[in-house]
Amino acid sequence: MKNYLVGGAVRDKLLGYPYVERDWVVVGATAEQLINLGYQPVGKDFPVFLHPKTKEEYALARTERKSGPGYTGFDCYASPEVTLEEDLQRRDLTINAIAEDDDGTLIDPYGGQQDLDKGILRHVSPAFEEDPLRILRVARFSARYAHLGFTLADETLLLMKKISASDELLALPAERVWKEMHRSLSERSPDIFFVTLQQCDALKKLMPELDESFHTIIEPLKQAAISGLPDVICFAILFAHIDTVETENFCQRMKAPREFRDLAILVSRFSISCKDDFSSPDQLLTLLESLDPFRRPERFGLFLQSVQLLYNNDRAINQMKKSLRACKSIDAASLAREGLKGKEIAEALRSRRIEAMTPIFIDGDRQ
Template identity: 45%
Template sequence: MQIFKVGGAVRDHLLGKPVTDIDWVVVGATTEEMLAKGFRPVGADFPVFLHPKSGEEYALARTERKSGRGYGGFTFHASPEVTLEEDLIRRDLTINAMAEDDQQNLTDPYHGQRDLEARLLRHVSPAFAEDPLRVLRVARFAARYAGLGFTVAPETLELMRQLSESGELEALTAERSWKEISRALMEDQPQVFIEVLRECGALKVLMPEVDALFGVPQPEAHHPEIDTGVHILSVLEQAARHKQPLTVRWACLLHDLGKGLTPEEEWPRHIAHEHKGLKLIKAVNERFKAPKDCQELALLAGEYHTHGHRALELKPSTLLELLQSFDIYRRPQRFEEFIAACEMDARGRKGLEQRSYPQADYLRGAANAARTVAVQPLLEKGFKGPELGEAIKRERLKALKAYKEKA
């Protein structure tokens, strides 16, 4: 039995980056031997075990063969005869196909170290094209390591293009796709994820609503970058730069989908794109089964982001409607995330990245003014039921009028 550290732990160690998760491969062992040493089995499809003390995952060396469509369409074979090199060749990228023994001796049969130095994301073998999930994974790695100068090797991009055209991407489950998308959006440069997907043709398969934004012009006076797709990439870049959570990044990606529906003869204006885009945002939300908080913020940001930008001009009654829509009294965090999405949208414009966004503090102040209205005095005056609701609304409107006059 030989044990090797493999994959991301080896890659990140060689890059000088912190190693968080460690994967281990065991060569020359049987399931029975692992169980005898106290390892606990967890793999349903292939033999993976948890270490009795550390809890880390140890997998028996295995080979795989394509047997059906999609990510799950593989049969695996694990036995003591499977070599380390045979196990490594089934991996996606050369930089993920290296192994270290307990003496830190490197096994690198597919030149991963060379590609690390060349800053290339390159597939290990032609079998790469058998797994559609790898299109998303490579795009995610491109987003993670773009800051270090990594790019996708042309021949790997070509395989990703073939996969995108093959119909295999449609076989991916919503859960697997969302896992990769959500992780990619939380990388340092999530806009690179979208760029790579677009370059290999996967974006128009997975998110045609986002792909449709490229080439759609906006008024230059408000959007010096003009192209709506380029704007979305810039908004994502700002969201990452400002360390926004996943909810905000997802909303940033989808907020302008309605502009893809504007007839060409109306360009570069996009009248009512906020409302037109809601059905598209809903479709993307459902396609990937996004978490509820991501779905809700994306829809609200899509509908109201222009209200956010025009906050200082809004009538108190419109401002109150906006606050009610977000249920700021029970869901204050959601409104704060909406403000963040609006600010990222404003900063995601060429040459305006550093411009201040006074609307943010104004909206926070408005929310606080509405929240200061006390319900108890109205109850004491005998208001109840629908009448109480109307009385609270009147008082909040009065508070917002006073706030607007002071501001």
């Protein structure tokens, strides 16, 4: 039995790129041997185990054969007879098919080091096209390493187009699509994720809403990443020029977390209102009431950051911030102490908030 470090840890170590997780492949062993050594089996589809102390993943060397649609349609064969080279051959990209033994020697049967040096993302074998999830993984790696000058090999792009032309992409579970998309939003160049999907014709299959608005989303997304904005904003600004119903449907289909969904819907519905200066306190108060910054101040802050990135209208942003402060000075409880009730409180609250906001529109940014 022999263990080899594989995958991302080897790749990023060679690139001098930060990494956290380490994955291992075990050659010449059986599941029973690992269990007897205290390894804990995880998952149902693949022979993967957690190390009893480090909790790192150790997978038995295996081969795979396509047996059905989608990324789960594989028969997996794990045996002590499966070689390291056979295990590496089933991997997606050559840069992910490098192993390292315990003395630091690299095993690189498919030219991964050469592709790392040249900055090329290239598939290992024709079996690449059997797994549609690899399109999303390659797009994510493109987003991860674009700033290092990595490009996609022509022959790999052709295979990705071939996958996109089939119905294989439609077999991918929404959770897996979301996972790759979400991870890409935190990469150095998240815009390249969508550029790559568009180049291989996968964007119109998986995310037709974003394909239709493709040319409006790339530059804001690039700027968001340069500015170090969080992934929830990177996601929301994708929908600034997309119909709100389509945005809701997209988020539901992808099963996006509530935080992402809520901000995306707000940006879709209301961001265009902030492109120009507000003309009256009544107009702005109506918007603030819809955005509900009184109960959701953190979400409102994210909305302001999104709008600032999209339209760079400092005056409108200042109007919103100052108006919110003015509105917060009006206390509904104090109106109740004045003897007002029910609808009277709501009407007085709105009237006094508009009154408090009015000087902002008279004196402008001097307030």
